[in-house]
Amino acid sequence: MGNPQDGEAQLVIARSPARARREERLAFAALTAASAIVVLPVLSIMVVMCWRGARGLSWSFLTSPAEGLLAAVVGTVFLVLLTAAFAAPLGIAGAVYLSEYARSGPLVRFIRLAIINLAGVPSVVYGLFGLGLFVMLLGFGRSLLAGACTMALLVLPLVISASEEALRQVPRGLREASFALGATRWQTVRNVVLPNSLPGIMTGIILSVGRAAGETAPILFTAAFFSLTNPIPRSVFDPILALPYQLYVMATEAPGVPESHKWATALVLSALVLGLNLAAISARARLRRARRW
């Protein structure tokens, strides 16, 4: 182990095995501590939420039309489903275009840049944009539809990125084999690329589902309203109760709401998001098992 020569990469090599072991233990401890710092807040939030929320939870609380969460749960679920229904096809189509069809050039670079930037736009800005476009200009009014459209825009970059990543994972050899047999690009995408990237695409949709369920700002002006009479939306043009917004109002503005109700709402929201995620993840796992390479 001589002195490094000019131009040779300098490797960091411990001077002795004992020192190497000590460094290893130190590094392991530091990394574990870092992970703990990340995990602890999450754990504590969940514990507190369960502890306090369980107290307020009861069947009547969930289902009673007056104070119950039923409408909010239903509203959130509808919102999430409609958002996914909008965002998924658009996002997948966009990803397919970028991954399979686009030739590199200034236009494509611009599109990618736009997508990256969109991902960084604050959610309240989306809310305002949705207000202007969907609620007012297009006249949807404060509605499920406007909310879903706005939310779909919010999660679109997520879906596109994850889908593109999934498409890229499909080995080039499969596409080449398809082309070499005389398939058109679309035939190749439809028969080979898309079916084999579904699990990855699902990931994007799962993530967007999680976002959609939990975001407040986009639906603030576009879809949600607060009510204690617990109405369930009858059409897409109806406004909805949504759990995040419900929680926000309960915690800040509405007078006389018992603490336990607030915590119970938070618990239900978290459980809902978790439930949606789990459902989507299990669907993805099933897809993965069915089709592997």
Place this chain on the structure above:
Amino acid sequence: MTEEGARNIITPEGEIKLATRDLNLYYDGFQALKAVTVSIAARRITALIGPSGCGKSSFLRCFNRMNDLIEGARLEGEVLLDGRSVYDSGVDVAQLRKRVGMVFQTPNPFPMSVYDNVAYGPRLHGVAGRAELDEVVERSLRAAALWEEVKDKLRQSALDLSGGQQQRLCIARVLAVEPEVLLMDEPCSALDPTATFRIEELMLELVQHYTIVIVTHNMYQASRVSHYAGFFLLGELVEYGETVQIFETPRDRRTDDYVRGRFG
């Protein structure tokens, strides 16, 4: 090309299936092929040998226009199938690729059943009837010397097969669209010697009906199976002739050094 160079490229006797005239290929300014002029005999095995990165695969991909898929690829000169240019404006690329099939270096079966893999091509081109597909699948698997091994496993995933079987499956998949030409890009590089010999055996059977062009790093394989051989070096076709001449009495010193393994 110098006169001496022209002397080292012979024209095979009999029917010519594929040809190029002064073919130049550029990838974003880098010249991958230099003025390649050659004729490929029908229903013969023609091997293309030479060191890595010297243009053999790029050359092969000109015949089924797979280079179209590469951004920045630009082609000058002529590429002819049965005397007609494959880059004519009227040419349907999908049909071209049906006539000129390709087998790749790493076996790339689709993550589907064996049956669906072989049926993929015919389905693309409109074959739908169950009985018809069954017949095509069996015929192609037999032609690829794979039928006996997979006839009870048609519905199983193609990825469960061994490497050699997968490559024969890829060959069956190509045969299913009834091509006239088989382009094989180092088909045995990823296979063990036994599987390699089986594929070589298969090639010698198939050549009765198909024109086969094979790119190979393994010049011993080229000497074993091919009728004609071409030596590529740095994008140039240095020498081309009957295999026995290339390996016994090469005309060009560079060919001589290469086949003797003296390439420094």
Place this chain on the structure above:
Amino acid sequence: MRRTRQAFDEQLAQLEQRLLSMGEFVEAMLEKSARALKSQDVKLAQEVIVADDTADDMDIAIEQQCMRLLALQQPMARDLRMIGTVMKVIGDVERIGDHSVDIARSAIKLAGAEYFKPLVDIPRMAELVRTMLRRALEALVARNLEIVFQVVELDDEVDHLWDSLREELEEIMQRRPEVVTQAVALLLVAHWLERIADHCVNIAERVAYMETGRLETLAASHRADYRPSDRSPADDQ
């Protein structure tokens, strides 16, 4: 940059060296047998007969090395032609050794009585033939086709000598029947020398094949327009 297959090149050089050694050994046998005949030296002649075993051993050893190289090294082009050439040439060299033994045996047989006339042509033939053998092996080492041409020319001389010697001995046998035994023995010796010359021409033809890739009987190259420039273009570069 180190040339690839250096070990193989060394093995080929070694093979060539062993062939040369065998050639030199057999050339010595030839020289001794001719000398033994001329000076009627029985002991010398016996040395030649014993030496044949060694020559045979060399033949077998070199052939085995050739087979091993073919099996293990997958030689191509000029390497392959070279090994094939060596395998054929050792056959010719081994036969030359056998004929030298035949000459030595004749020397022993003839050592009893004095020659009816001093030997002139036979030693001359022997000298020519020795030169042919030496030149043929030189040609192989030097990969030189001009030397091949020289060997062929010498064969013409040997043929002439053989013809004239045969006529002379026929005439003597008719005139002086009492020397028939000797004459016949000498005729046989001349015949063997002529056979040795043919083997040398074979070696020369093989050298030509090794270089050009064309196997031709050099009877064709007896034409006045044969030129050494008919070698393979690959070798000029």
